[in-house]
Amino acid sequence: MQHRPTLHGSQNTTARVLASGLSPINPASDGAREVLPGVYLVELPLPFALGSINVYLVRLTDGYLLVDCGMGTEDCFQALAHALEAVGARWRDIREILLTHVHPDHMGLAPRLIDLTRARLSMHAHDAEYLRELTQTDHYLAWADGVMRQAGVTNDIIAKIRGSSKEIHKHFHSLEPDRVLQGGEKIAAAVGDLEVLWTPGHSPGHVCLYGRERRVLFAGDQMLEQISPNIGWLPDRDPLGEFLDSLREMERLDVDLILPSHGAPFSGHREWIRKTISHHADRCARILALIDGRSRNAAEVVDELWERTLAPFHYRFAVFEVLAHLEYLERQGKVARVAGEPIVRWRAA
Numbered sequence: 001m002q003h004r005p006t007l008h009g010s011q012n013t014t015a016r017v018l019a020s021g022l023s024p025i026n027p028a029s030d031g032a033r034e035v036l037p038g039v040y041l042v043e044l045p046l047p048f049a050l051g052s053i054n055v056y057l058v059r060l061t062d063g064y065l066l067v068d069c070g071m072g073t074e075d076c077f078q079a080l081a082h083a084l085e086a087v088g089a090r091w092r093d094i095r096e097i098l099l100t101h102v103h104p105d106h107m108g109l110a111p112r113l114i115d116l117t118r119a120r121l122s123m124h125a126h127d128a129e130y131l132r133e134l135t136q137t138d139h140y141l142a143w144a145d146g147v148m149r150q151a152g153v154t155n156d157i158i159a160k161i162r163g164s165s166k167e168i169h170k171h172f173h174s175l176e177p178d179r180v181l182q183g184g185e186k187i188a189a190a191v192g193d194l195e196v197l198w199t200p201g202h203s204p205g206h207v208c209l210y211g212r213e214r215r216v217l218f219a220g221d222q223m224l225e226q227i228s229p230n231i232g233w234l235p236d237r238d239p240l241g242e243f244l245d246s247l248r249e250m251e252r253l254d255v256d257l258i259l260p261s262h263g264a265p266f267s268g269h270r271e272w273i274r275k276t277i278s279h280h281a282d283r284c285a286r287i288l289a290l291i292d293g294r295s296r297n298a299a300e301v302v303d304e305l306w307e308r309t310l311a312p313f314h315y316r317f318a319v320f321e322v323l324a325h326l327e328y329l330e331r332q333g334k335v336a337r338v339a340g341e342p343i344v345r346w347r348a349a
């Protein structure tokens with residue numbers, strides 16, 4: 001079956017990013033590329049396979065809005081400083097920093113940038129809450145271990161995953177937003193009003209920005225040209241169902257230009273949405289086929305779905321992604337848990 005790489009499991013991303021015409025090491029020669037009047041794409045280097053992240057500097061009626069911050073590395077900081085200079089802006093000209101979501105490549109530099117800019121920090125209520133949980137590292141990692149144990153992951157693998165998770169968790173920082181977003185807010189930019197769209201799934205408080213006048217969508221990690229974003233399980237939620245619902249709502253918008261957080265700008269959001277919905281439908285069908293006539297735990301499903309051996313870090317994402325699919329199927333009445341076992345086994349309902 002055709003399977004598109006998940007956001008955190010892709011191996012060919014660097015090549016794709018290079019195909020955008022922007023090198024992940026040396027962003028466009030002047031450091032910033034004006035993709036619309038007053039909207040600058042700034043590509044910042046990342047120290048992992050994803051290669052780079054795009055942050056956007058958007059001219060407001062007064063000063064600038066910065067959409068996402070980049071990772072908390074010196075390389076990211078220097079690349080952003082260089083881009084700012086190219087645009088002719090100073091740190092203090094940034095009036096607002098908006099995080100599409102709280103993953104380390106999007107928020108890592110935030111504390112340093114807030115200090116420099118004194119900008120107002122905006123993020124969605126659910127990601128503000130999620131970040132509070134993520135920054136209680138020991139508590140969070142113990143919880144994730146428990147989820148994986150219940151999913152049938154062996155203690156040996158859990159120990160290996162913990163090593164790589166601890167590294168990543170160093171890049172989460174406690175942040176309290178000055179403005180807590182719910183969705184529906186409008187930001188007056190030079191390209192017209194940008195409307196905050198709450199698009200949960202990849203993270204519970206992921207947001208996109210939509211400019212109706214210019215038919216432009218700042219897509220965060222919700223929509224990446226060649227990559228299907230990772231959708232991980234979270235308690236008391238249906239992340240996959242929420243993601244699919246948010247895509248169906250976005251299908252109604254008129255969009256000419258998608259500005260993603262990774263890779264080149266692209267267009268064709270309706271086609272992308274159709275492909276992505278069908279990717280998840282395929283994935284669900286494969287899971288249903290695997291547990292038809294024989295119950296399995298989530299780890300066994302992962303081993304069947306991914307032919308290649310996954311590095312510990314990617315394995316964790318795969319387990320949480322399969323759990324998100326099982327949760328979705330359970331809420332649809334298509335699968336059920338086998339009662340009374342410490343490791344949860346799933347069967348067709």
Ligand SMILES: [Zn+2]
Binds near residue numbers: 101103202221
């Ligand atoms: Zn992300």
Ligand SMILES: [Zn+2]
Binds near residue numbers: 103105106221261
């Ligand atoms: Zn990202």
